[in-house]
Amino acid sequence: MNLSVNIGKLKLKNPVMTASGTFGYGEEYSEFVDLNRLGAVVVKGLSLTPREGNPPPRIIETPAGMLNAIGLQNIGIEVFIKDKLPFLRQFHTPVIANFFGDTVEEYSEAAKRLSDIEDIHGLEMNISCPNKHAGWIIFGTDPKVTFEVVSAVRRATHLPLIVKLSPNVTDIALMAKVAEDAGADAVSMINTITGMSIDIKTRRPRLANMTGGLSGPTIKPIAVRMVYEAYRAVKIPIIGMGGIMKAEDAIEFMLAGATAVAAGTANFVNPTVTIDIIHGIESFMKENSIVDVKELIGALRC
Amino acid sequence: MNLSVNIGKLKLKNPVMTASGTFGYGEEYSEFVDLNRLGAVVVKGLSLTPREGNPPPRIIETPAGMLNAIGLQNIGIEVFIKDKLPFLRQFHTPVIANFFGDTVEEYSEAAKRLSDIEDIHGLEMNISCPNKHAGWIIFGTDPKVTFEVVSAVRRATHLPLIVKLSPNVTDIALMAKVAEDAGADAVSMINTITGMSIDIKTRRPRLANMTGGLSGPTIKPIAVRMVYEAYRAVKIPIIGMGGIMKAEDAIEFMLAGATAVAAGTANFVNPTVTIDIIHGIESFMKENSIVDVKELIGALRC
Amino acid sequence: MSRYFRAEIKENRPVDKSYNILGLKPLKPSREPEPGQFYMIGIGGEYDPLLKRPFSVFRKNSDGFQILYRIKGRGTLLMRDMKEGVVIDVLGPLGNSYPLPDKGQIPLIVAGGIGIASVFSLAEKLSGESYMFYGARNRDELLMLNELKGLAEELFISTDDGSSGRKGTIADVLNDFLTHPSPVTQAKACGYSIYACGPKPMLEAVSRIAIDKGLNGYVSLEENMACGVGACLGCVVKTREGYKRVCKEGPVFPIEEIVW
Amino acid sequence: MSRYFRAEIKENRPVDKSYNILGLKPLKPSREPEPGQFYMIGIGGEYDPLLKRPFSVFRKNSDGFQILYRIKGRGTLLMRDMKEGVVIDVLGPLGNSYPLPDKGQIPLIVAGGIGIASVFSLAEKLSGESYMFYGARNRDELLMLNELKGLAEELFISTDDGSSGRKGTIADVLNDFLTHPSPVTQAKACGYSIYACGPKPMLEAVSRIAIDKGLNGYVSLEENMACGVGACLGCVVKTREGYKRVCKEGPVFPIEEIVW
Numbered sequence A, B: 001m002n003l004s005v006n007i008g009k010l011k012l013k014n015p016v017m018t019a020s021g022t023f024g025y026g027e028e029y030s031e032f033v034d035l036n037r038l039g040a041v042v043v044k045g046l047s048l049t050p051r052e053g054n055p056p057p058r059i060i061e062t063p064a065g066m067l068n069a070i071g072l073q074n075i076g077i078e079v080f081i082k083d084k085l086p087f088l089r090q091f092h093t094p095v096i097a098n099f100f101g102d103t104v105e106e107y108s109e110a111a112k113r114l115s116d117i118e119d120i121h122g123l124e125m126n127i128s129c130p131n132k133h134a135g136w137i138i139f140g141t142d143p144k145v146t147f148e149v150v151s152a153v154r155r156a157t158h159l160p161l162i163v164k165l166s167p168n169v170t171d172i173a174l175m176a177k178v179a180e181d182a183g184a185d186a187v188s189m190i191n192t193i194t195g196m197s198i199d200i201k202t203r204r205p206r207l208a209n210m211t212g213g214l215s216g217p218t219i220k221p222i223a224v225r226m227v228y229e230a231y232r233a234v235k236i237p238i239i240g241m242g243g244i245m246k247a248e249d250a251i252e253f254m255l256a257g258a259t260a261v262a263a264g265t266a267n268f269v270n271p272t273v274t275i276d277i278i279h280g281i282e283s284f285m286k287e288n289s290i291v292d293v294k295e296l297i298g299a300l301r302c
Numbered sequence C, D: 001m002s003r004y005f006r007a008e009i010k011e012n013r014p015v016d017k018s019y020n021i022l023g024l025k026p027l028k029p030s031r032e033p034e035p036g037q038f039y040m041i042g043i044g045g046e047y048d049p050l051l052k053r054p055f056s057v058f059r060k061n062s063d064g065f066q067i068l069y070r071i072k073g074r075g076t077l078l079m080r081d082m083k084e085g086v087v088i089d090v091l092g093p094l095g096n097s098y099p100l101p102d103k104g105q106i107p108l109i110v111a112g113g114i115g116i117a118s119v120f121s122l123a124e125k126l127s128g129e130s131y132m133f134y135g136a137r138n139r140d141e142l143l144m145l146n147e148l149k150g151l152a153e154e155l156f157i158s159t160d161d162g163s164s165g166r167k168g169t170i171a172d173v174l175n176d177f178l179t180h181p182s183p184v185t186q187a188k189a190c191g192y193s194i195y196a197c198g199p200k201p202m203l204e205a206v207s208r209i210a211i212d213k214g215l216n217g218y219v220s221l222e223e224n225m226a227c228g229v230g231a232c233l234g235c236v237v238k239t240r241e242g243y244k245r246v247c248k249e250g251p252v253f254p255i256e257e258i259v260w
Ligand SMILES: Cc1cc2nc3c(=O)[nH]c(=O)nc-3n(C[C@H](O)[C@H](O)[C@H](O)COP(=O)(O)OP(=O)(O)OC[C@H]3O[C@@H](n4cnc5c(N)ncnc54)[C@H](O)[C@@H]3O)c2cc1C
Pocket: B060, B061, C038, C051, C052, C053, C054, C055, C056, C057, C067, C068, C069, C070, C071, C072, C073, C074, C075, C076, C077, C114, C117, C118, C221, C222, C223, C224, C225, C246, C251
């Protein structure tokens, strides 16, 4: 039985990864999960310099989901390399660094810096961030800007480059195509969907930041649809995520067109979920006499 | 205590309406709900000629929500006028006719026909429908097309015109503004969000139509955010909906900027939900010494 | 008498590994259900599961009524854990019911699997006049056999694996019965009227037999439902006159109407 | 010994209208909790509610441990209905714990409302050496008074409405105690160490008193949590060194660190 898949030139021993921002720097969950078992570890989004993030409350629960407004708090690339990467180096699992910037230049510089480091095996660029030079409009919602920033990062790195798409767009297939055209090796989707919740007693937003990103089972139907739309538009692999809670969900994403998948919010509910998903995919393959997990990719019947 | 609100020149005795497609033609729920109590009854979407709709399965449940692919099945405007409107005429509650077309011309014609009829008090145009003349791309996702179709309908009717916005867009505030500029008296939001679900055993989509519209509590955080964004962009009233299950939810939408609200999927879960919401708003106003429900509109504190 | 009411759970007991009987007592006067009608049953949880689940009325009793349900997915799994004394939301009785046979017609009741839940009360109502055909996957999935015995003039059984009754489908048994009618039935019959509830392939086979033999009859259909009252247009099936709603024009349809 | 385990509910009994004690027995060996640590408790429902809820360890017992919880929102409402024998998912013990007082220091334990749940086991551990200050809204919300009596050298009580103990806030009582120390405490004390858990305004008031009087001490904080293990950065509070995670660097923080 073969579970391995490829994301560009990056070979994963199985298609199950962690979603950025939900698995810390790997260490936090290492007492529950043997990191060697994972397809890849994707770490919390990094920027050139540390970020403080938003004031609390940063998370609230919603029906079958949650809103978060962490505000991209992170320790910065240098501290990550010095304090967190050595731990991850112990494992023979690819480390994918998720990163972002406020400007195209910051994106390139961050990509360059991360590419110099041994034992970072891939980059995932988060384009759901506001562009300082364009009135703080999100990089990932304007095809022209997306093309520009992805092209710039492409020039800055030789590592496999994954572009993490924002779902807050009219046409996700177009955005995936733009990323492909700009040189991405893969796209990952979906990032959180912007939402808001108001406390009617205080009349204030329940998140200090007003709005936050919706994740969890609640967004799965939207995420699956987007993966399906993108799959028909691009040739590069898709990493599917959004509400994956169990193996069945992961398989659903693969049938829709995902080459690999990531569990995000599910880690909070079940810290061993990634391993459970790997086991579940194996059982499913056995029961259905599937010898190569790649047979599932895009195998939806219409 | 005043609960009445205005949608253009239409006066509602309270802000609670029914969401199109979830309340049939009023008759279906009249044994559970005194229709005279409602702010308005919005009927299932109508077209010039009857539509057959999609093959079953048309609905499936998702976490805290549901996907539907009814495919706009309806009896057509003429049969509605002849067979369904007489029942609604018995009540002193405004009837709002939701309608759609495949072309700009069909939209205008439908609007014209409905405007000739006594006891239709307002029109809600559903622009989440594919445009036959533009490769079946949704009317409500391209600002230019939206402007064109709303302008045409505006010319065709003297009735209060509500434009029902699609949430499957990058910038809902822009779409609301376009509707306003084209002459809408109000916007309603949100329509369902496109989603998909796959049965991993059969590898087929669980809806015969592949994709469907997501509704219910699951979409509320997204809907509230969109109402809030639109509220800052337009002066015309907003009718808020998307996952309203109880009075607290309705109030949340009003604080975000909605002048009126509609319950949709909630009717399926609790057939008396509209009345429960009206009672709940009244209790909330009493407890908080609010004399006019309009005080709640956009009263979010930041 | 509102069709939307709260009801207390009086019993919720297994009748087999994956089948339970749920006894409900409406907390206010509610309408009498007719055979073939159904209820939408609310399952706890705040918003997940969200929708009510449709179940046929199985039997009326002194408290109110019972449903017989198969534990199938997450909703019915949660239902199995609902405790006596708990109060739930119920909508119903909904839909139409089985029309009674014309005078002199012999009613042939055909049930496949959990379809028995829907036709049981019809057999009761026909008080021993019907011939009943009941098929299931295996012996264990044949439910309520004792109760059924007195209910029909004759009871024919089949199982897919032959573990009880005839091996094969219940449609085959029905076909044989109609092809070689017994002298008794032949003598009595001013024709037959068929009442079938069960999985789609079985209903289709039964319908073909009925049409072949020129018999009239009815099938009770299932489709995913949201509202149960005809408002959402979610539960349609294809008929000769276009899509019809299972919850409103159905669940019972004349056999000749359905487009399979 | 994994900090993620399943546990059987041994008891779930009301101690007051809106407070329950939940007794849990881990189904496999689990780590011993220290006073101040907490658990993330899984609540049924498939995906709604989705997240686990954080609760302090209240007491250890022979089965495992107990938590004392206030029925507050929809999660704890559902928790109240969880029955004995049911098995749930638990993560913990998590976070840091109350550092013990330096030699000779008199521990002053300050609890506001449900804050008592967190400091109770600290008082037990300090076996009668502490002075305890416990405030609540009213007499009914003062929990576990009998159990508390033996636990501290002295127990001071206040209620907002004066229905029991002194009328006013427990911070005021603490302030009085520190302003007019009894001869006994004065004789004994090589200083005090404060341990406070309760609503934010109370913790802020206690912190101000501590800083005023130059005492060191600790507050246990709450913030909405998703992961409980430091991964999501959801539960931060503002400290002099930037945001820190309640679930990892806390929930117990030195008073001087917090920026209110
Ligand atoms: C008119 C009618 C009468 C019925 N009577 C009975 C009965 O007496 N006893 C019995 O055991 N079952 C009956 N069913 C089927 C029963 O409704 C489903 O088995 C049940 O809804 C499954 O719910 P679940 O959550 O366990 O399954 P899931 O598959 O998890 O349900 C997911 C969704 O699909 C819907 N669904 C799944 N299967 C069916 C189905 N076969 N029909 C309609 N909706 C379905 C559910 O209602 C739910 O919305 C009847 C169905 C209909 C339409």
